[in-house]
Amino acid sequence: MLQKEAPFDILHYLKERRALVDTFLKSYFDNPLQPPVLYDAMRYSIFAGGKRIRPILMFASHEACGGAPEDIVPQATSVELIHTYSLIHDDLPAMDNDELRRGKPTNHKVFGEAMAILAGDALLTEAFLMMTVVTSHGKAVKPKYIMNAIRELSLAAGASGMVGGQAQDILSESSEPDEHTLQFIHLHKTAALIKASVKIGALLAGRKGAILQALTTYGENTGLAFQIIDDILDIEGNTEELGKSAGSDVEKHKMTYPSLIGRDESRKKAQELVDEGIDALKIFSSEAEPLREIARYLLKRRT
DSSP, X not given: XXXXXXXXXXXXXXXXXXXXXXXXXXHXXXXXOSSHHHHHHHHHHHTSXXXXXXXXXXXXXHHHTTOOGGGGHHHHHHHHHHHHHHHHHHTSTTTTOOSEEXXXXXXXXXXXHHHHHXXXXXXXXXXXXXXXXXXXXSOOXXXXXXXXXXXXXXXXXXXXXXXHHHHHHHHTXXXXXXXXXXXXXXXXXXXXXXXXXXXXXXXXXXXXXXXXXXXXXXXXXXXXXXXXXXXXXXXXXXXXXXXXOTTHHHHTTOOOXXXXXXXXXXXXXXXXXXXXXXXXXXGOOGGGHHHHHHXXXXXXXXX
């Protein structure tokens, strides 16, 4: 009698891949910079307890393309630096003016606005340096693949991606919700970096064509679903659970999917996006199971 294959343990996978990122970060930031307060401000937010979802998605994509996670630890971790910088700047008084992030006082509350801005600037710049680091473990990635990855990350993080989405988000506060603008905000502010994380995992493995397109579709859908769930949690969650001020989207009159189509329809849309993203992975076999399970996990998350 054939033995039934054990179900994929997504929680174990997330824990293992997160450990790769955290271990590398601790080693990378082991040597203090000058001035010490800048170094402390950078470390404060980097080690504030993030889930490392974007690096993990890069690992999972790279593995789906036949690569090993140990080969791309610096490149995967670099995306976390960009994500962290964006949170520091998002929380500033001139932007969302938040006092809590991941259950702790926001960076500017601890180090002051000027140092928080500089810590964010430093992390953004350091991310591109980290992209070029050659790992001492595993197989070295070809330089041309690194160049492709840097280009992709630049597009996702800058005016054509995350920053453009953040700008439109601010400009749209207190405006009447409309689907076109909302789609633009979410696809750029959140989905762009998530999609890039997935694409870069494939690019670092030298993949292109149908495989890259399938992963791009998965990444964009997963990123958009992630933000829709975030919109819902802002309404339904509490401050202790979320680690940040609950209800802030409503308070700031942010343009969100619940404000446009309601919570129930927003949940349906997030489910549809995840289903479509997973369906795009049908050209893969079991090697893409981590990607499928991550999408399902993100759909059900409570934080």
